[in-house]
Amino acid sequence: MPYVSEKNLGRLSLYRRLLNRLQAEGIRNIYSHELARMAGGTAAQVRRDLMAVGSLGSPKRGYSVRELIESIGIFLDAPHGEGAAIVGVGNLGRAIMAYFAGRRPRLSIVAAFDSDPSKVNRVIHGCRCYPVEDIERVVREEGVNVAIITVPAREAQATAETLVRAGVRGLLNFAPVPLRVGPDVYVEDIDMTMALEKVAYFARRGGAVEEITK
Amino acid sequence: MPYVSEKNLGRLSLYRRLLNRLQAEGIRNIYSHELARMAGGTAAQVRRDLMAVGSLGSPKRGYSVRELIESIGIFLDAPHGEGAAIVGVGNLGRAIMAYFAGRRPRLSIVAAFDSDPSKVNRVIHGCRCYPVEDIERVVREEGVNVAIITVPAREAQATAETLVRAGVRGLLNFAPVPLRVGPDVYVEDIDMTMALEKVAYFARRGGAVEEITK
DNA sequence: GTCACACTGTGAATTCTTTCACATACTATA
DNA sequence: TATAGTATGTGAAAGAATTCACAGTGTGAC
Numbered sequence: 001m002p003y004v005s006e007k008n009l010g011r012l013s014l015y016r017r018l019l020n021r022l023q024a025e026g027i028r029n030i031y032s033h034e035l036a037r038m039a040g041g042t043a044a045q046v047r048r049d050l051m052a053v054g055s056l057g058s059p060k061r062g063y064s065v066r067e068l069i070e071s072i073g074i075f076l077d078a079p080h081g082e083g084a085a086i087v088g089v090g091n092l093g094r095a096i097m098a099y100f101a102g103r104r105p106r107l108s109i110v111a112a113f114d115s116d117p118s119k120v121n122r123v124i125h126g127c128r129c130y131p132v133e134d135i136e137r138v139v140r141e142e143g144v145n146v147a148i149i150t151v152p153a154r155e156a157q158a159t160a161e162t163l164v165r166a167g168v169r170g171l172l173n174f175a176p177v178p179l180r181v182g183p184d185v186y187v188e189d190i191d192m193t194m195a196l197e198k199v200a201y202f203a204r205r206g207g208a209v210e211e212i213t214k
Numbered sequence: 215m216p217y218v219s220e221k222n223l224g225r226l227s228l229y230r231r232l233l234n235r236l237q238a239e240g241i242r243n244i245y246s247h248e249l250a251r252m253a254g255g256t257a258a259q260v261r262r263d264l265m266a267v268g269s270l271g272s273p274k275r276g277y278s279v280r281e282l283i284e285s286i287g288i289f290l291d292a293p294h295g296e297g298a299a300i301v302g303v304g305n306l307g308r309a310i311m312a313y314f315a316g317r318r319p320r321l322s323i324v325a326a327f328d329s330d331p332s333k334v335n336r337v338i339h340g341c342r343c344y345p346v347e348d349i350e351r352v353v354r355e356e357g358v359n360v361a362i363i364t365v366p367a368r369e370a371q372a373t374a375e376t377l378v379r380a381g382v383r384g385l386l387n388f389a390p391v392p393l394r395v396g397p398d399v400y401v402e403d404i405d406m407t408m409a410l411e412k413v414a415y416f417a418r419r420g421g422a423v424e425e426i427t428k
Numbered sequence: 429g430t431c432a433c434a435c436t437g438t439g440a441a442t443t444c445t446t447t448c449a450c451a452t453a454c455t456a457t458a
Numbered sequence: 459t460a461t462a463g464t465a466t467g468t469g470a471a472a473g474a475a476t477t478c479a480c481a482g483t484g485t486g487a488c
Contacts, residue, residue, distance in 0.1 A: 009412055009416075017407065044447055045445095048446080055466075055467060059453055059463095059465040059466055060453090061454080091308060099305070145418070146410070170413035178253055188412055191224075192310065192404070195224075195386055197227040198224055199385065200296055202220070204292060256477070257436095261435095271436050273436055274435065275435090275484080277436095
């Protein structure tokens with residue numbers, strides 16, 4: 001089980017998605033430089049990243065798309081699939097449920113939670129919505145290890161604490177506040193405000209920077 | 215106009231948001247280590263980041279919240295505000311429009327586009343929805359420099375090309391495909407599948423990794 | 429007015445990431 | 459079977475980002 005950095009792992013996830021598309025198109029082999037072009041990186045980086053999953057390429061033929069998907073899967077996926085929970089079934093929460101609905105068989109949203117009684121007990125995008133009071137019970141019962149937080153900013157910290165108490169070890173946080181949790185919990189923030197501000201800044205200056213620094 | 219890396223800039227955006235909250239609470243001064251704790255970083259990093267905006271701290275008093283917000287604003291914001299466009303008014307697009315509606319005065323969504331005729335000409339979260347055929351005209355008329363892409367994956371590349379042709383220089387891409395655009399266009403990808411897979415992976419191994427590597 | 433303290437600003441060191449470059453290996457061809 | 463050509467896998471170099479550590483400085487106490 002080799003160590004990989006976050007960036008490494010993110011790219012492996014990306015490669016797998018690109019490879020799945022290639023496979024659907026009937027392509028059976030691929031070179032590192034082709035995959036690099038699709039992913040927007042360099043060939044050396046692709047090969048480096050693939051070292052983590054145990055490289056499988058052959059000269060003159062490149063990598064087998066099928067084998068690569070399989071190896072990345074062994075590396076990335078939980079052995080028997082995994083269920084995630086989502087807390088906060090507002091606009092964003094529902095959109096994310098729709099986004100993930102029926103997409104990845106090995107990692108799907110299995111439970112939703114909201115404090116609004118009008119949402120509770122409804123089935124949204126194929127997923128039952130429970131009251132937030134049931135988080136601990138349902139998370140334990142379903143063995144949920146990972147949760148998505150789409151509650152308003154002021155509720156995010158308390159939500160995170162409840163989830164961690166229930167045994168969740170990974171959080172995908174869409175609320176625009178950094179969460180304070182223990183070191184055994186992994187948090188990934190998706191901060192759309194920050195992202196949009198970055199884009200606006202580099203749209204003004206960034207294009208040039210890249211030219212200049214080269 | 216000092217150079218800042220993407221990560222630098224992202225953190226400046228985050229600091230500003232934290233500072234705004236502090237200001238609302240009536241706090242007037244703050245130390246680098248306090249800001250670091252809130253942002254989840256180190257004091258040295260906060261100070262380093264603030265060098266970009268011209269440091270303004272004083273020993274014994276730290277930084278003035280008001281001055282810092284102002285300096286970051288001068289550094290980050292377009293001088294006269296900026297309007298963004300969004301293409302793709304599905305579940306995710308609408309959620310994002312709601313998310314940004316009336317939040318940042320200096321950077322707001324001013325036009326939405328969709329190919330579905332039933333959405334066109336409606337006003338959604340305070341923003342007019344135009345047909346995609348009007349992208350070039352509206353983008354030029356409004357002087358839009360930045361766009362958010364929330365169309366299905368297979369339409370993303372063509373959408374990006376249309377936007378760039380119309381003069382957009384920055385893209386925030388929610389579609390799960392890397393966009394291929396010229397070097398003068400800045401692209402930020404928000405890849406929720408990758409993010410969730412990362413969380414699931416590190417929820418299983420990551421907590422331990424951090425312990426072990428320390 | 430002077431002293432002691434705690435924090436800032438920043439060169440230097442460290443750590444992490446990416447790229448280079450080449451020895452090795454495989455395939456196709458003749 | 460030998461040869462030529464091209465891609466892989468990976469040590470080593472280069473480049474970024476982060477952290478260290480300390481000189482400099484403003485403040486409050488006395």
